[in-house]
Structures are given as structure tokens and as C-alpha cells.
Amino acid sequence: MLNSLLAGSLEDAAARRAQRPLSIVEAAAHEQAPALDALAFLQPGERVKIIAEVKRASPSRGALADIPDPAALAALYEDGGASAVSVLTEQRKFGGSLADLEAVRQAISLPVLRKDFIADPYQVFEARAAGADMVLLIVAALEQPLLQELYALIRELGMAALVETHDADEVSRALDIGASIVGVNARNLSTFELDRDLFGRIADQIPSGVVRVAESAVHSADDVAHYRRDGADAVLVGEALVTGDPLATLAHFLAV
Numbered sequence: 001m002l003n004s005l006l007a008g009s010l011e012d013a014a015a016r017r018a019q020r021p022l023s024i025v026e027a028a029a030h031e032q033a034p035a036l037d038a039l040a041f042l043q044p045g046e047r048v049k050i051i052a053e054v055k056r057a058s059p060s061r062g063a064l065a066d067i068p069d070p071a072a073l074a075a076l077y078e079d080g081g082a083s084a085v086s087v088l089t090e091q092r093k094f095g096g097s098l099a100d101l102e103a104v105r106q107a108i109s110l111p112v113l114r115k116d117f118i119a120d121p122y123q124v125f126e127a128r129a130a131g132a133d134m135v136l137l138i139v140a141a142l143e144q145p146l147l148q149e150l151y152a153l154i155r156e157l158g159m160a161a162l163v164e165t166h167d168a169d170e171v172s173r174a175l176d177i178g179a180s181i182v183g184v185n186a187r188n189l190s191t192f193e194l195d196r197d198l199f200g201r202i203a204d205q206i207p208s209g210v211v212r213v214a215e216s217a218v219h220s221a222d223d224v225a226h227y228r229r230d231g232a233d234a235v236l237v238g239e240a241l242v243t244g245d246p247l248a249t250l251a252h253f254l255a256v
């Protein structure tokens with residue numbers, strides 16, 4: 001599944017590129033206001049940090065929420081105390097777009113993460129041109145040299161990377177490229193299986209000084225407390241926020 005998601009995102013990027021060549025997107029990326037310092041917003045603190053996600057659908061769950069106005073949703077996330085906002089830009093299975101990201105960027109002053117299947121520098125330039133401050137890199141989807149290259153480009157453009165892992169070996173690969181924000185996704189993107197204890201098993205491999213993010217399947221304050229006990233500095237939450245009352249849910253989770 002991961003491979004087909006990746007192939008779909010790359011195909012869509014190639015189609016956009018045919019309309020808007022790299023030189024144009026690169027220039028647009030450099031014209032943007034400087035990226036916000038996502039690492040500063042996500043610094044470990046007394047309270048868990050929340051990365052709140054704008055997510056319409058997912059391949060494992062199908063349609064989740066309508067979200068007619070992603071900017072309004074992101075503004076609620078900001079009011080509710082989120083530390084950053086993740087915007088799915090993958091279109092085929094998640095129903096997202098770069099237009100969603102641009103709208104969110106205009107509406108809030110929190111760092112914005114481009115959540116997509118990124119494997120081409122063009123997509124990184126697109127992210128910055130749309131105003132993203134942070135880009136997701138999925139270790140399982142990338143050979144080490146490409147992971148390294150994309151990470152370097154993200155940093156060069158002044159952005160941060162959320163480097164997503166799913167096992168101990170991937171954590172080592174993330175640390176090898178110097179990642180300062182490492183995510184552990186409880187969901188295996190190849191099989192969609194969920195393992196909420198994975199974070200606890202590999203988190204202590206991530207040195208202090210690196211922000212540790214627990215991703216996926218955070219549905220209750222108990223889940224947040226569970227990840228917190230296992231050493232999470234931040235949690236990334238999608239479904240629970242888009243299907244429930246975002247303000248109440250954030251308040252609940254932040255009280256842990």
C-alpha cells in the first residue's frame with residue numbers, strides 16, 4: 001500500500017509539474033515569508049504538544065469528515081491550544097490538496113506541516129511555495145541517500161522535517177540524517193495494522209534533545225496519557241479531531 005500511495009503522489013506531482021515547472025515553483029518557494037521554527041513550537045514541555053491534523057479521509061477508514069473550510073478548522077485548532085497543524089495534501093486516498101495547505105497557512109500563526117508521500121525535491125519546493133514550515137518524510141518510503149537529500153533540501157529552505165519511523169532500524173536511519181523531530185507511527189503504512197505499544201518499545205532509542213512524536217490512533221485522553229508515559233513530547237491527532245468537537249477534544253487531551 002505504501003508503494004501505491006507513493007506512486008500516486010509522485011504521479012500527481014508530475015502532472016502539476018507539467019503545468020508549473022520546477023523553476024517557477026522554486027522561485028515561489030524563495031519568495032515566501034521565512035518558515036516558522038517548528039522545532040521551537042514543539043519543544044518538550046510540562047504539557048504534551050499536539051499536532052492537529054486536517055484530514056478528510058484515509059485509505060484505512062474511508063471518508064472521515066466533510067471539512068468545507070479547512071482554514072476555519074485550523075483556526076479552531078490554534079484557539080484550542082495545538083502547537084502545530086498538519087495538512088494532508090495527498091488527493092487520491094486522503095482527499096487533501098495544496099490548496100488546503102495554502103488556506104490553512106493564511107489563517108493561523110502556528111507551523112504548518114505538509115503531510116504527503118514525499119519522494120521528489122519538487123514536492124519539497126511545492127511545500128515551501130505553499131507556505132509550509134514542516135514536511136513529512138517517511139523513512140520506510142525512501143532509500144537512505146534520497147532521505148538524506150530531501151532532508152537537506154528541507155533544511156536549506158528553512159523548514160523542519162517530521163521524520164516518520166515504524167521500527168528501531170528506521171529510527172537509526174532518522175537519527176543518522178540528523179533528524180531533530182522523529183515520529184513513530186503506530187499504523188504500519190504497508191498493512192495498516194495498528195500497534196499502540198510500538199512507540200513505547202522504541203522511544204528510548206530516540207535521544208533527549210530530539211522531539212519524539214507519537215502518531216496515529218489517539219482517540220482518548222487515556223491514549224495521550226499512555227504515550228506521555230512512554231515518553232512522547234507530542235502527539236499527532238487526526239481522526240479524533242475531525243470527527244469530534246475539536247475544541248473540547250483538544251482541551252481534554254491537553255489536560256493530561
Ligand SMILES: O=P(O)(O)OC[C@@H](O)[C@@H](O)c1c[nH]c2ccccc12
Nearest residue numbers: 185215216217218236237238239240
Ligand atoms: O487519524 P489518526 O489516527 O489520528 O492519525 C493521524 C496521523 O498520524 C496519520 O494521518 C498519519 C501518520 N502518518 C501518516 C503518513 C501519511 C498519511 C497519514 C499519516
